[in-house]
Every structure is written in C-alpha cells, then in structure tokens.
Amino acid sequence: MKERPAERPHDWQQLARTPEFLRLHRSRRRFTLTGMAIQTVALVVVMGLYGWAPDAMGEPAIGSITWALLSGAGLVILTFGMAIAYSRKARQWEEMAAAALEHAGERVEPAGRFQR
C-alpha cells in the first residue's frame, strides 16, 4: 500500500477553544444527552410497566393486540425516529465541524474527510 504523507502537527488545544468547535461540542452534547435520556427513560418506563403492571399491559388495546404489544411496537418506532433525528442533526454538525476546522486554518478534505 502506498505510504501516506507524514502527519502535520495540529494545535489541538487551540482547535478545541475556537468558538465554532465549542458551538459544535455543545450542540452535540445537548442533543446526545437529550436523546439518550429519552431512549433510556422510555426503556425503563415500559419495562417497568411490564414488571409492575403485567395484568394491565396484558389487556387488549386494539382487537386482540395488547397494550404490551402496542408499547413494544412503540419502542421500535421510537428507535427509528431517534435514528432519523440523529441522522438529520448530524448533517448540521458536519457543517459546523468544517467551519471549526476552517477557522483554525485546517484544510478540509473532499468527501467530508480530513486527512492528517
């Protein structure tokens, strides 16, 4: 395989302090924490209902489809929704990351990759 060019040193500390990077980092952290909280709480609440209220969850909701089955399908749909939401938000982060690197004088590679 062809040798890659030698790594150019980066000033990581300076990069981490640029306003663009700080904005990216805060945005990622806020979105990730919120998303993880929603998903974890949904899991614990629904599993808790299965554990503490099995009879109520076993009652039919639509035809013979029980509340347990319906809430389970709801968790799958929530997972789809969370994945799509992350995917959309991540496109913004790509632009923010490119802006942060440009601000710090880093060359932005094509196809969204940044070479050393």
Add this chain to the structure above:
Amino acid sequence: MSVFAVTGEFNGLAVAIFAVVLAITLLITRWAATRTKTTTEFYTAGRGISGRKNGLAIAGDYLSASTFLGYAGLMFLFGFDGWVIGLAACMSFIVVLYLLAERMRNAGKFTLADVLSYRLKEKPARAAAASTSLLVTGIYLIAQLVGAGALLQALAGIDFAIAVVICGVFMTVYIVFGGMLATTWIQIVKAAMLMIAGVVISIWVLAKFNFSPSQLLDKAATESGKGEKFLGPGLYLTTPALVISTGLTIFFGTAGLPHILMRFFTVPDGKAARQSVVWTIGFIGVFTLLVTLIGFGARALLVGDGATEAVGKGGNLAAPLLAQFLGGGEGSVGGDVALALFSAAAFATILAVVSGLVLASASTVAHDVYANVIRNGDDIDETRVARIASISIAVFAIVATLLVGSGFNVTVLVSMAFVFAASANFPALLLALTWRRFNTTGALTGVALGVIASVVMIVLSPPVWPGPDSQGSPSSLTFPGLVTIPIGFLGCWLGTMLSSATEEKRTYDELLVRSETGLGSEGADPRRAPRRRRAAAAAAATMLPK
C-alpha cells in the same frame, strides 16, 4: 403419532443445501483473499465498506442463531415475554449511534482497545481492554458454537462434534484467507437470506389468518393453554427487577461488544459509521417486528401431539418447524424444502457470526496484546500474527465447545458476554471518550470492578446457584446489569478521583477534536473506497484550488 419430524434424524436435503452455502462462502473467501494483503485490509477490509453494506453486516453480526431462532422460540414458549430481549436489543443501537459510532471511527484504528488507550497510559489501558474484549468474544464464541452444534444436530442430523468441527474449520478458513472482507460479505449474504426468510414466513403466517393480527393472536393464546396471559408480560420475566435488569443489560451491553464496535473501522469515515448504524437499526427494527409474527405464528400453527417437545427445551426449533409446516408439513416435498432452506439460513448465520467473533479475538491478540503490549509497537508483520492467532483461537474454541458439550446452558454464556460488555467495557470506553478528567487508574479500576461484580452476580444467579438451573439462588437476575453497570461506572469514577495520575499519552483536547470532527482520523485506502464516494472525491478534488 407425532405430526412433527423427530429431530436429529439425518436430513440429506438440508445437508445438500448446507454444501451449497459452504461453496458460496468459499467463493467469497477466494475473491476476498486476492484483496487482502495489508494489515488494514485484513482487519478492516481497507476501510472501504459503504455505510449501507456495513449496516447490513452489523445487523448480520447481531442476528445470531441464538437471536433469530431464540426470540421466536421464547415467544413460542412464553408468549410476549420472549419479545422483551429483542426489543431491548433493537433499542440498544441508539446507544451505539448516539455515543460511540462516529467517535470510535474517528478516534480508533483497528480495535476497541485503540480507542480506550488513545490518551491513557498505553500498556495497562490496552491490556485491560484486551482482556475484557477476549473475555467477551471468547465466551460469546463458545456460546455460538455450542448452539451451532446442537442446532445442526437437530436440523440436519449431523453429530454435535462433527458440526462443531465443520463450523470451526470453515470460520478459520474465511478469516485466515479472506480477513474482514470475506467476513463482511458472508455477513451481508447471510443477513439478506435471513431478512428474506423472515419476510416470507411472516407474510405466509398472516395469510393463514386472512391478514388479521387479531385472529393470529387469538389462536396463539388459545393454543398456548395460557389464554390471554400469553399476549402480555409476566410468564418468563416474572419480577420488575428482572425485566428492567434484562432490558438494561442488553441495552448497554451491545455498546461494549468488540465484534460489533470493530465494524466501525471498516468504513471510510465517521459519516459512513453513522449511516451504518442507521441502516442497522432499520434492518433490526423490521426484524424485531417480524419476529412477533413468527413466534406467535409458530404457537398458533404448530398444534397437536408433540409440538412443544419438537421445538426443544429452549424453543429453538419453533421457527424452522413453522417453515416446514407452511411448506406443507413433514413428509411433503414443500415442507422438506422449506425446512432445508430455513436450516441453510441458520447455518449461514452460525458461520458468519462465529467468523466475526474469531476475527475480533484475533485482532485483539495480534494488534493489542502482541504488537502493542509485548512488542511495544515494534514494526512486525501483524497480519501473519493475526492469522496464527485466528487458528489458535479456533482450535481453543472447538476444544472448549466439545468439552462443555451440547447440554450446556447457552443462556448463561450469552448473559455473561453481555454483562461483561455492559459492565466492564462500556463504562470505561464511554468515559475515555467523554470525561476530561478520566485517567488510567479510573479505567483499570472500572474494568476490574465491572468484571468482579459480573462474576459474583452471575454465580449468584438462578442458572448457576446452587447448581445448574436449580431453585433458591440469592439473586433472581439472570442478566444482572441493573447492579453491575453502576458498579462499573462507580469503579471508573472512584479510580479517577482517588488517583493523581497525569501521565497521559495524548491530551483530551486531541481526542475530543479528533472524535468530533474526524481531523487526523485513519483514512481509507483509496483503492477500497466505495465507488460512489471515490467519484465524489475525484469530482470535488478537481474543484479544489491548486
């Protein structure tokens, strides 16, 4: 007389289709071997797998035989409760997507230990991550091989020992010659087979009930003998703590499975890593919904003398026997062909999953233990070492599987793998990526406490204490993540706070910027990049100022 096939009889048609599956996998391996020369190609397929293909391969990695046969089997036996583990598994990929996928790809090179040791003291951090990685993949590998042997014995009448040796030999061939590229494509083929089988059977089941889910559920509830309780929780996971703990262990455990995380190094960049998980969630989500139709369908349609006996103690044969029933039943051409085709999908599943596990173990041994801990990062032929490690690990796994035998409770092994992954790997990995103050002592303490807590809780759990599958264990938690995951995090926190170690290899800023922007991440081999991405890169390059 039973209306169901007596399992364990030699099935010539199934064996013939197995031979076709083996031939296809060998062709894939031969093709992959010509493209697997360098270390990066061996471990990561040259980082040239597209997001969609990698997503399908991750889904394939996750949908092991115990998953796709196990969930349907548990639903056949216990109704709704059999679905709970599948639900948690589907949701667990959000943890991987939100917290790890892009960060792993941007910060790592070949293994989980690369990421954990990125800014910590390399040798101890890498050794700790390598130990738990080997523990998880080793246990999971033996669990899969025990299940594989038992399943092939039941479906095709191949002796347990011969079935284990066949799987072991072929998985070694795939990895030694085809590396990650062969493993990935075998996963893709297998996942596609599985999805097609799942969709066909689900539609077929619904057609039997005039496409009315309510009719299907009513019949399943009636045939179960448990009435409406069969459609609600409480028959298998009997206490709130047990349900929540099982859910949390699977939810966080997936994010600590080395063979899943290693897949993010096979794509060109962080964006493709993210797209991989989105595709994985799509595939696994659809499968999770379909499995309800297969599980309840088996309960509704497999009626008569010997149905419960025929599906086996763990219900693993419910789905294959359902396929046979839908095809026309035992003795009919359609039934035998359907059973044989379904068995082939199961066989492909086993081969693909064990290959991924052996590759993850071999990477850990060659890259982490040998190259970076024993040889201090000297320039060595890592691919050769990894190939030797693959053969050694395969021999060890085959011998260990034959020693534990077909009667061993696979649930204990699977539970151990997930508990270790969730309690030892996940906390240290997450905090290494996200907590500025986290240090080597914190990582070592967290990993050690996570492992110790997992061992103690598993020993105290029903499948182990005071004897196999006996009553009266001090803990009711088969998947004890509710207790062990917090202990893993506590260990990381305590170790960090009590230590004044500042001997970091790199700064947290470097890891943070690299993991969130991709600056400085390992690039893909341009020859192996997906075609569309190569074209886009070429077009963009022409527009760049010279």
